[in-house]
Amino acid sequence: MLTANDDKDKEPWKVLKEDKNGLLVRGRGAWHQVDALGQFRYVPPFSLPVRLFVEAKYLTSTRVGLPTVRNGHGVIHDVNEGETTTLTAAGTGRPRTRYRYNYAIFATSGFTKEAQDYALAHQISLIDLSAPDFAVLRNLVRSAADTIHAALEAAPAGEQPKVHQLRAYLRGPLLDMYAEDAYLPDQFREPLDELAQALHSRSTLGLVLAFPAAPFVLGLASNDLYGFVNYAREHPTHAVRVRRLPQSASHPVWELRSAEHPDVYALRFSLPERVESWIVEQDEGMPSRTRYVKRSMLSTMTLYWMDGEHAQTFQLRYEPGELRLTG
Numbered sequence: 001m002l003t004a005n006d007d008k009d010k011e012p013w014k015v016l017k018e019d020k021n022g023l024l025v026r027g028r029g030a031w032h033q034v035d036a037l038g039q040f041r042y043v044p045p046f047s048l049p050v051r052l053f054v055e056a057k058y059l060t061s062t063r064v065g066l067p068t069v070r071n072g073h074g075v076i077h078d079v080n081e082g083e084t085t086t087l088t089a090a091g092t093g094r095p096r097t098r099y100r101y102n103y104a105i106f107a108t109s110g111f112t113k114e115a116q117d118y119a120l121a122h123q124i125s126l127i128d129l130s131a132p133d134f135a136v137l138r139n140l141v142r143s144a145a146d147t148i149h150a151a152l153e154a155a156p157a158g159e160q161p162k163v164h165q166l167r168a169y170l171r172g173p174l175l176d177m178y179a180e181d182a183y184l185p186d187q188f189r190e191p192l193d194e195l196a197q198a199l200h201s202r203s204t205l206g207l208v209l210a211f212p213a214a215p216f217v218l219g220l221a222s223n224d225l226y227g228f229v230n231y232a233r234e235h236p237t238h239a240v241r242v243r244r245l246p247q248s249a250s251h252p253v254w255e256l257r258s259a260e261h262p263d264v265y266a267l268r269f270s271l272p273e274r275v276e277s278w279i280v281e282q283d284e285g286m287p288s289r290t291r292y293v294k295r296s297m298l299s300t301m302t303l304y305w306m307d308g309e310h311a312q313t314f315q316l317r318y319e320p321g322e323l324r325l326t327g
Contacts, residue, residue, distance in 0.1 A: 001175055002037045022164030027078035048100040059109040066114040072103040073122045104217055108138050116274040125217035131253055133221035133268045144195040151187040161188055170196060212301040220267040228265035232314055236327040252276055
């Protein structure tokens with residue numbers, strides 16, 4: 001997770017800065033506000049360092065629509081089109097560090113058809129948190145937000161913290177990123193502390209990000225995050241089973257389990273609805289469709305989980321007759 005302090009350059013090479021709305025990233029034509037900006041801890045081969053714009057949308061009923069996704073595409077296009085060659089200032093020049101920016105939108109109520117079509121076409125990642133497996137996470141965030149909103153209404157206008165101040169404070173207990181100016185009165189600090197403690201203490205509340213061989217990111221909800229990680233460490237290579245659950249949710253849910261010890265962990269995820277619709281519309285039966293998903297979109301999938309400062313990586317690969325997870 002990046003802050004403006006991670007950019008040690010000075011003008012005109014600076015690409016990160018803070019203002020009253022929070023963190024800004026420099027583009028070719030403007031500075032762009034970002035809810036959170038992450039950077040992968042290692043650089044993939046034949047690639048620039050990868051940074052990820054994260055936008056969070058907590059909506060109770062309305063799905064995230066095309067304008068939000070279109071805005072994300074415009075932001076990423078402008079940032080990636082920024083000046084990347086040598087800049088000259090006062091007679092001196094120097095190379096400017098280049099990055100590859102990507103964009104992800106997390107939403108609690110899903111996305112419209114138009115938003116999904118546009119995102120798939122332009123490689124904007126949509127992470128749908130509307131599935132039942134994410135209910136605990138949604139309820140924790142909603143409870144903390146309701147408490148803080150009530151405190152904001154009761155506080156005088158001059159004593160109401162900004163959203164970016166609340167974010168900066170929460171990153172202290174949650175990510176061990178303590179900002180010097182992130183002081184908050186008790187009525188705002190306590191619900192954030194409780195949220196961070198709940199997220200840290202619940203072994204059943206875990207989100208694993210997976211990057212398949214497709215233009216989207218999957219959010220995998222775990223029934224026992226530490227059970228999964230510990231088993232994967234003890235069995236660095238093991239066969240897994242992927243199946244489509246026969247349940248009535250907002251859209252179908254897929255499940256990943258160990259083939260040999262299926263009760264140890266379960267990772268559940270939802271494919272984008274437009275991808276699901278395409279699979280269902282094929283002439284083959286469901287077993288054939290499931291095999292297609294395993295052999296194509298899930299055949300070379302990378303899973304990431306953060307353990308403190310260490311990034312734990314798992315590779316899901318399709319081998320003749322089975323899927324295998326390798327840590």
